[in-house]
Amino acid sequence: MTLLEVRGVSKRFGGVRAVRGVSFAVPKGAIKGVIGPNGAGKTTLFDVVSGFRAPDEGEVLLRGAPVQGLPPHAVAALGMSRTFQNIKLFGHMTALENVMVGRHVRSRAGFLGGMLQLPGARREEREIARAALDAMDFLGVRDLADAPAGRLAYGQQRAVELARALAADPEILLLDEPAAGLNMRETADLAKLVVRIRDRGVTVLLVEHDMSLVMGVCDEVVVLCFGEKIADAPPREVQRDPDVVRVYLGE
Amino acid sequence: MRGRPSLQVVAFAVAVAGVHLAAQAAGRGFFLTQLTMSAWYTLVVLGLSLLMGYAGQISLGQAGFFAIGGYASAALTTLDLAPHRGHALVAALARARLLVPRADLFGGEALSVAPWAAFAVAVALGAAVAVAIGIPVLRLKGHYLAMATLAFGTIVSSVVVGSQGLGAADGISGVPPFELVPGLRVGGGGGDRVRNYYLAWGVVALALWLLLNLIRSRVGRALGAIHGAEDAARAMGVDVARLKLRTFVLAAVMATVAGSLLTHYNGGIGPSEASVLKSVRYVAIVAVGGMGSLWGTLAASSVLNFLSLRGTFGTWDDAVFGAILVGVMLFAPEGILQANLRALLRPLGIGRGEEGA
Numbered sequence: 288m289t290l291l292e293v294r295g296v297s298k299r300f301g302g303v304r305a306v307r308g309v310s311f312a313v314p315k316g317a318i319k320g321v322i323g324p325n326g327a328g329k330t331t332l333f334d335v336v337s338g339f340r341a342p343d344e345g346e347v348l349l350r351g352a353p354v355q356g357l358p359p360h361a362v363a364a365l366g367m368s369r370t371f372q373n374i375k376l377f378g379h380m381t382a383l384e385n386v387m388v389g390r391h392v393r394s395r396a397g398f399l400g401g402m403l404q405l406p407g408a409r410r411e412e413r414e415i416a417r418a419a420l421d422a423m424d425f426l427g428v429r430d431l432a433d434a435p436a437g438r439l440a441y442g443q444q445r446a447v448e449l450a451r452a453l454a455a456d457p458e459i460l461l462l463d464e465p466a467a468g469l470n471m472r473e474t475a476d477l478a479k480l481v482v483r484i485r486d487r488g489v490t491v492l493l494v495e496h497d498m499s500l501v502m503g504v505c506d507e508v509v510v511l512c513f514g515e516k517i518a519d520a521p522p523r524e525v526q527r528d529p530d531v532v533r534v535y536l537g538e
Numbered sequence: 539m540r541g542r543p544s545l546q547v548v549a550f551a552v553a554v555a556g557v558h559l560a561a562q563a564a565g566r567g568f569f570l571t572q573l574t575m576s577a578w579y580t581l582v583v584l585g586l587s588l589l590m591g592y593a594g595q596i597s598l599g600q601a602g603f604f605a606i607g608g609y610a611s612a613a614l615t616t617l618d619l620a621p622h623r624g625h626a627l628v629a630a631l632a633r634a635r636l637l638v639p640r641a642d643l644f645g646g647e648a649l650s651v652a653p654w655a656a657f658a659v660a661v662a663l664g665a666a667v668a669v670a671i672g673i674p675v676l677r678l679k680g681h682y683l684a685m686a687t688l689a690f691g692t693i694v695s696s697v698v699v700g701s702q703g704l705g706a707a708d709g710i711s712g713v714p715p716f717e718l719v720p721g722l723r724v725g726g727g728g729g730d731r732v733r734n735y736y737l738a739w740g741v742v743a744l745a746l747w748l749l750l751n752l753i754r755s756r757v758g759r760a761l762g763a764i765h766g767a768e769d770a771a772r773a774m775g776v777d778v779a780r781l782k783l784r785t786f787v788l789a790a791v792m793a794t795v796a797g798s799l800l801t802h803y804n805g806g807i808g809p810s811e812a813s814v815l816k817s818v819r820y821v822a823i824v825a826v827g828g829m830g831s832l833w834g835t836l837a838a839s840s841v842l843n844f845l846s847l848r849g850t851f852g853t854w855d856d857a858v859f860g861a862i863l864v865g866v867m868l869f870a871p872e873g874i875l876q877a878n879l880r881a882l883l884r885p886l887g888i889g890r891g892e893e894g895a
Contacts (some may be wrong), residue, residue, distance in 0.1 A: 337773065363775035371773075379767030380759070387756075388763045392775030394756055398784055401755025402748040415756065451774065479540065 288415065289351075290315040290490050291459055292369075295521070296355075298331050305331040307514040308345070313459065318481060318491045320501040320522075323511035324534060328370065330496045332511070333463055336492070337369045338362035349459075354522035364392050368457035372464040374444045378437030382447045385436045386419040391419070392398030422454040423447075425487075426480070442473060453484065460484060462493040466500045478504045498535075502526065510534070543750035547743050550836075553737045558732070564740035567843075569733040571726075576843035577738035578800035583823045583839045584745055584832060585792030590821070591830030592753055593785040594765040595676065600688035600820045602694035603664050603790040607797030609698060609861030612710035612807050614651035618642065623649065640714055650788030653716035657798050664794025665787055672786040676779065688814065695812040716802040723804040734803060741799075742836070745792065749832055761785065765830075815856045819846075822863035 291313040297317070298306040306328040313319045323329050334340040336347055338359040347355040349376045354362050368389070377385050394415050394462045400408030423429040426446045431439060435448060445465070452460055474497060481504050485491055501508055502522045510518040510531050517530045525531055543873055561569045589595050620630045620676075633639045636655045642648040653658075660841045697771060698704050705711075715725025717720070722733060752758050763771035764778050772778055801807040810816070823842055827834030845851065851858040 339769070339772075358776045358777075359769075359772040360775045364771060369773050370769065375767040375770035377763050377770065379766055384759055384762070388759050388771070388774050388776070389757065391760060391763075396756045398752065398757055398788065401757045402752045404751050412756065455774065491753050 288315045289313065290349070291353075291492065292334070292346075292348040293315050293336060294348065295348040296342045296475075298328075298335055298340060298342050298349065300331075306335065306342075306511075309511065309514070309516045311509045311516065311519050312346075314490050314506075315458075315490055316485065316488070317506045318485050318493070318504055320449050320505035320508040321492070321494045322496070322498065322501050322508060325496075326401040326513070327511040329511055330463065331365050331466055331514075333369075333461060334338075337367060337461055337517060339498055363455065366458035367461065368452040368455045368459075369461035370445075370448050370452050370463055370465060372467055374448050376436040376439075376448055376451075378435070381407055381423065381432065381433035382434050382436050382450075383416070383419055384424070384437065385447055386422055386450045386454050389422070389451035390415040390418050392455050417455050418456075419450070422450040424448045425453065427481075429474060435457075441468060447471070447482075453489070457489060459490040459492060462495075463493065464494055464496055466495060466497040471499075474500055543747050543754070546750065546833075547747045550743055550746065554736070554743070558735060560733065567731070567786070569848075570731050570845040572844050573840075574731075574738045575800060576840055577742050578796045578803065579737075579820075579843045580742050580836060580839040581796040582793045583820050583827075584599060584742070585753055585789035586825065587790055587829075587832055588749055588752070588834035589785055590788040590824050591835075592758065592761045592765065592830075593782055594761075595782055595786065596680075596684045596821070597687040597786070597789065597867045598684050598814070598817045598821060599671075599689075599691035599694070600793045601788070601812055601814065601816035601821075602691040603668065603793035604816070605659045605663045605694050605698055605807070606667060606795030608801035608807040608811055609704055609710065610663050611653065611656045611716075611798040611815035612713045612801050614656035614659060615653050615714055615802075616710055616712055617650055618648040620647060621651040632767050650714075653802060655716065656716075657716065659846045660796050660798045661791060665791050665796075668787040668790035669783070672783045673791075676782045676786060679693060688817070691812075691814050691817045695809065695814060698812045699809045705808075707809060709806060711806035713743050713801055713805050713807070715805075724799050727804050727805055738799075738803075741795075746832060746836065753832070757781070804807060815859075819856070819859040820862065822859045822866070825863055825866040 289312045293309050296306055297304065299303050300514065301434060309332060321329055321332065331384060335342045335355065336363065338354065338357050339358040344354070349367065355366060377388065378487055385452050394411050396408035396411050399405070411415055420429060421434065423432060426449055428443060428446045431443060431447065436444065465506070466477055469477060478500055480494070482489055505522055506521065508518070508522050509524045510525060512534045517534065518528045520524050556794045557573065558570065561567060568618055582604055586597060586600050589597055619628050628637065632649065636652055637649050639647050639649055670691050675683065678686055681847065699707060715723040715727065717723040722737060723730060724734060724737065733881045753761070760771065760776045763774065763776055768778060797811070824835050826842065827836070827838035846855055
């Protein structure tokens with residue numbers, strides 16, 4: 288069953304056609320990768336899928352329903368969660384508070400509930416904290432709960448950001464270059480983690496520069512080049528694809 | 539374990555009582571009048587502190603909302619509908635006690651809107667204007683937002699000065715006291731001084747408790763998230779525009795309430811309350827207290843407003859607040875009271891728990 292489908296998406300910036308008529312599908316429960324050299328349009332495509340940019344043409348379907356053009360918070364409410372290439376934590380808040388914000392879409396207390404400490408809001412608050420701590424447990428960063436997020440080491444920040452995205456119990460998780468800035472060993476750990484996330488029932492779409500991560504964990508890989516899709520197949524086939532080899536290794 | 543808002547507010551109540559007793563013991567009971575006025579202004583800056591420090595939005599138009607509250611209450615409670623007594627609508631409103639008789643300046647009987655009804659209209663008007671202004675204006679950021687809210691403040695100010703119906707340069711006087719419950723009225727009568735002092739600071743304590751709760755709640759975290767990394771907040775499902783608007787309206791309503799009640803306390807309101815210089819003063823006080831510190835704002839507001847109302851700054855009053863704002867921005871953008879006050883209050887459990895948001 289297809290969970291997410293990108294259909295004929297194009298995006299222009301002035302005269303630059305960053306993404307040109309790209310289509311692909313992400314089956315439920317899969318780990319799908321999007322790779323391509325710098326400037327291939329990966330990040331733009333990612334922003335279109337997550338609601339940060341509206342496409343000029345084409346559709347993005349989540350469970351068959353169009354979501355292109357919806358604002359990011361509305362897309363998030365439909366079960367899509369994401370991380371950022373250059374980690375975006377709320378630096379002045381604790382790690383736990385960061386992860387608790389991830390629970391925003393699964394909770395509803397408003398101004399009145401919060402100001403008056405209504406019973407419903409207090410109950411929900413405990414549930415939010417529990418879910419956030421569970422997510423931190425899963426990533427092995429529970430002991431960092433009270434640390435200010437801005438003072439964490441780089442790898443810890445990545446983990447907290449992932450916990451925040453997972454706290455939303457998303458149906459699909461979008462990872463924007465999760466291996467950026469990691470060494471080989473950390474990248475190997477990340478690969479295992481991505482598989483564990485999928486095993487929890489979360490479909491994963493990851494955009495990546497690092498071939499080893501993508502080839503190691505993805506069920507299917509989309510290859511972009513100058514905004515166009517040049518391959519969409521399991522890793523082994525992609526590695527043998529002459530077009531892909533040409534793009535990556537030169538002729 | 540973070541500081542609990544309820545305990546912090548209890549500590550605050552003790553301080554309020556302490557100041558009263560100290561003023562009394564020093565034979566300076568009349569200070570309570572300026573302290574009461576200072577409390578109502580503090581309500582304005584607490585709302586602004588939430589807006590600036592937690593939601594990261596500036597408003598140079600808070601005096602406009604204060605004036606809307608003050609002038610709505612003043613105009614409605616001093617108008618005279620007695621000549622229209624025969625009109626069916628007026629008669630119906632009078633029967634519903636929305637209109638009440640009162641003695642006019644010449645001893646005759648006038649028929650005016652009841653203070654609580656005027657208060658309800660004032661607050662509804664303030665909230666409606668905040669929504670109408672907020673929706674377009676909050677799309678702007680930084681300097682542009684500051685300029686747009688400044689323009690709003692300027693408009694309110696010119697409307698007030700230019701309207702004969704609102705007393706133009708003289709303002710409106712003869713505003714009756716506002717009886718909240720029998721025996722407790724917002725008004726300047728000498729016998730009510732102590733009660734008004736506790737009433738005003740009680741309202742401030744209530745507002746403080748509500749805001750401290752808010753910043754520790756789901757909404758408070760979302761506000762902190764917007765402030766910290768707006769993109770990430772949006773990706774986590776935070777509806778940024780809606781949250782900013784609601785915070786803006788909350789701050790505006792607090793200013794409106796303060797405007798209405800201080801006008802009843804003073805028995806009138808003049809156009810200086812609507813001036814842009816007042817808005818600048820509110821921003822300066824929040825800046826001194828430290829962005830994102832309700833306690834710092836509270837302390838800065840109590841002291842600076844009290845000194846200003848006692849006439850300490852003389853004719854330099856507005857200049858002092860302008861200079862304070864420039865000084866804070868240049869030398870201590872985090873707020874003068876921020877670091878020191880926190881260090882001072884930490885042993886008491888005050889000031890914790892709000893650092894995060």
